[in-house]
Amino acid sequence: MNKHVMNEAIGETRLDRATQGVIGKGVDRYEGKLKVSGKAPYAYEHLVGEKVAYGFVVPGPVGRAKVTSIDTMAAQSLAGVLAVVSGDRVMHSSAQPMGPDVPAMKGEIYHYNQPVALVVAESFEIARHAASLVKVEYEALEGRYEIESRRGTGRASDGGPMAADTKRGDFEKAFAAAEVQFDRTYTTPAYHAAAMEPHSSVAKWDGDQLTVWSSCQLLDLNVQQIANGVGIDASKVRLLSPYIGGGFGSKLGIGPDAVLASLGAREVGRPVKLALTRQNVFQATSRRGETIQRVRIGATRDGRITCFAHESETANAEGEGFFEPSGISTVFLYPGSDRLVTHRVVTTDVLTTSAVRAPGEATGMLATESALDELAEMFGIDPIEFRRKNEPEKDPQEDVPFSSRRLLECIDEGAKRFGWSDRPKTPASRREGEWLIGWGMASASRANSLMASSAEIEMDPAGRATVKTSMTDIGTGTYTILQQIAAEMLGLPLDHVDVLLGDTSLPESSGSGGSWGANSAGSSVYVAAEAVVAEFAKRLGVEAETLTLKDGHAISGNRQIPFSEILEGETIRVTGKIEPGDTSNETNQASYGAHFAEVAVNATTGETRVRRLLTVGAAGRILNMKTATSQCYGGQIWGIGYALEEELVVDARNGLIVNHDLAEYHVPVHADVPKLDVVLLEDRDPYASPLAGKGIGELAIAGVGAAINNAIHNATGIRIRDYPVTMDKLLPHLPEEVGAAA
Amino acid sequence: MRPFEYARAGDVAEAGRLAGRFIAGGTNLLDLMKLEVETPEKLVDITRLPLRGIEETDDGGLRIGALVTNSDLAAEPCIRRDYEVLSRALLAGASGQLRNKATTGGNLLQRTRCNYFYEPSQPCNKREPGSGCGAIGGFNRIHAVLGASKHCIATHPSDMAVAMRVLDAAVETQKADGSSRTIPLGELYRLPGETPQIETVLEPGELITAVRLPKPRAGTQRYRKVRDRASYAFALVSVAAIVRMEGSTIAEAGLAFGGLAPMPWRDAQVEAALVGKEPTMANFDKAADILLAEAEGQGGNDFKIPLARRTLKAVLADATKGA
């Protein structure tokens, strides 16, 4: 295997020379035609025409309980019911992304409406009806359903996405001595990823061999989770996720459907299809934890930050190590020699919390980027100037250099394009009829990571390439960028490169998560392609560096040889692997950006509408301008939701997730979204990966909600620190006069 | 979903005889059946009945067939011209796809969106009389501040019905025995009291065949819906208004409210308080005082009380401006 360990910065590559000219181009999606014509099979759509059975989940209708009996008599005796699967293996929620363990129910109900059994029947409708006939008897236990009243009881988890505590110097002392002290608390509610495609699985046994089609992001981990859940060896399981209708972190670990479908299929001796209902998805997968975040910043009288603390409390279920890492960007984004970032997990008996798009930044920057705005106002400085004044030269926590940090350039470019100099200087000073107009901005940053990943390139005798990796495309554009990387590296027209993804029989990959997918999987393709080029060079008896590849020809000196000639009727297969190395410790790597928002707040009702939204980002090499921009649109839209609408409501009396469908869990609709502007700066990060690229999928959600909230403040003079900023929170502070005439 | 029988009505008389639950667009009933909130044993499909016409009546009004879709009704030129408030209310409701399926009759009889009503494991007096009310003491941001009872605080979610209420619409029905009657919209709905499961005066098997609108009223028509997102959200507060000015005073005021009560809400005293008055904020405030005199919040929905006042005042200011 050809391996590249990222131990030093990458020099100039074939991607920089861009001889084929396809890298970076906003080309259409590789699988686009299949998707828009309905021919791309999603998990549930497999085994069409085969005799299958259908599953339906039985929910446990109480917040916390010990199950005393599950009476399946009535269900079993219904015509068409094939089996009722219950017992300890039933998963009560999704698995976490950190390891192969799965949350088995072990006779208890841990959260409201968790799965307790599965009915398998001849039709979906029969299964659904039978599920309602299953009687779950339980002994109710005391449950804990909110964190507000239990502040201070949290645990420091060592099994989360970052260290629970990151400290430097003595924050308390520095803060006490600071000339200016800022101390505010912000809250964010629980959220749900609410991906379009519900978690679904189709499971089929062939002897002791299990094949599962499921909607999953990290196949090589997920296959182990399925094996664990079912109680067999992972070598007996093949998992396929060729197309995925959105994951946003909620499919990093398997949903309860994969194991339930497998158990059901074994029980009834034929394949079982199981799609969670929207209500199941909301109540039986995972969610983002609610947070209470205290932000303390000490500064000099002239507006220089000297110390920074960000202490958050969030929720998770008993024994769960994951926490929403709200302080993840606070660790390095702003200066201060005394620093304190802490996370505490308050245990609740509510649906497991786990990673949702940009874990940490998505919630943490709602707080810190509002705090920066408040501070700037305290100092009477423009928020951009305030950030400029407080731009650190190196990572203030670890003292290592930033690999590339173009935050100020993003801010300046955005300010110019947005016309920031015309911003209303005084809050509540611009009005159009009934609407109060305000502008706000915020920084964006998203920590970068590179993961081990491998891919095979197969060159057929005609010189066509096929890229194969267990990597997934969760709607982000992975197929397309891998095709582009291979085509650019190998000098092939795009339509000479095919891409096979989403199958654990293919080379092991990083999977999609944490914005690392493009960089990690893409780098493995880079490495494999380099090996192909080396093989070509060897066969031609030249140095690889002297070879130019274009349109399926190798050009060396004045020779131009078609690949088919070099291959001489052979098929060659090479595998490439990327591994993170020293550069991730020696530099601080993150993507950066800046958001600019204009909002209109209705002076009568407090309804807020976003009128303009601009995001400028710098995330290293952009592999496909179109898919990268689309990722940013998605982030901006999520930001609108987080600022104004989204809130997963939990009934504190009993743990019920109250708004468990898309009618009542509000995400932005078209009418909420103005024309979106995204500008991606030309950038390279040679320390991040051989592609010189960084993660972009989660960058644009980081901070955008705060930019909107800052704009609301600019429009109204009102500062809301409890997200989302809904009308009921603004109403008491709005001007007493109503209507346009006021 | 419980298994059910299905029958298709060939004509209006048969619909009643078939003795089952009517299904029109199905956009509300089917959702509720999937959750077993509704468990009809028999569905009577009325979508083939000839109730899709909109025709003028002898008294200069309109008769709207019960199966006219929300989309078609909103787009009808005479509705847009003479009953603007109705067209606007329709377009403020649901989404384009839903409005294409949703019917006039079904919209009037759609059920509350109370979250606890939708969750069969929770107590709900409307779904299961006597079981209690999950929303009281729970999440009640979307609930009623007027007309509720200690047994149920749910709102009626329709936008269309609010506009129809201000237009003095009436429903034409046919009972199971074949007899027909006309019920003013103001008498169709019932307050929850101790029986929140009974929402209208309709009898079992009574089919709405049409909605009648009286001849258009003179005046400025407005529909304003306040909601949590710009589209595809139910009203927190809505106001349907028809206001006619004479010189500098209000000659006629019709006002109906959505999002506040278990039915489209109309209060004759509020309207009377405005007639003959100048369109001043002080006078609007007095009208709001009357409207909200008995308003009672449940915690989560307290904000609806000031919101209703502010929205009413803004609508009145807008409808009377230029006077």
Ligand SMILES: Cc1cc2nc3c(=O)[nH]c(=O)nc-3n(C[C@H](O)[C@H](O)[C@H](O)COP(=O)(O)OP(=O)(O)OC[C@H]3O[C@@H](n4cnc5c(N)ncnc54)[C@H](O)[C@@H]3O)c2cc1C
């Ligand atoms: C996500 C979502 C959002 C929505 N948002 C809004 C909104 O913002 N504003 C709004 O106003 N509405 C909204 N709606 C509701 C929508 O308007 C109603 O679902 C629709 O109008 C119901 O009409 P239908 O024909 O589909 O009724 P059905 O579902 O077929 O029937 C509803 C009820 O009426 C009865 N019925 C139907 N026709 C007759 C008849 N002719 N005679 C007697 N009984 C009859 C049925 O038996 C049933 O009980 C929303 C719905 C959804 C799902």
Ligand code: SF4
């Ligand atoms: S408000 Fe009415 S519909 Fe809602 S739970 Fe209470 S009784 Fe049921």
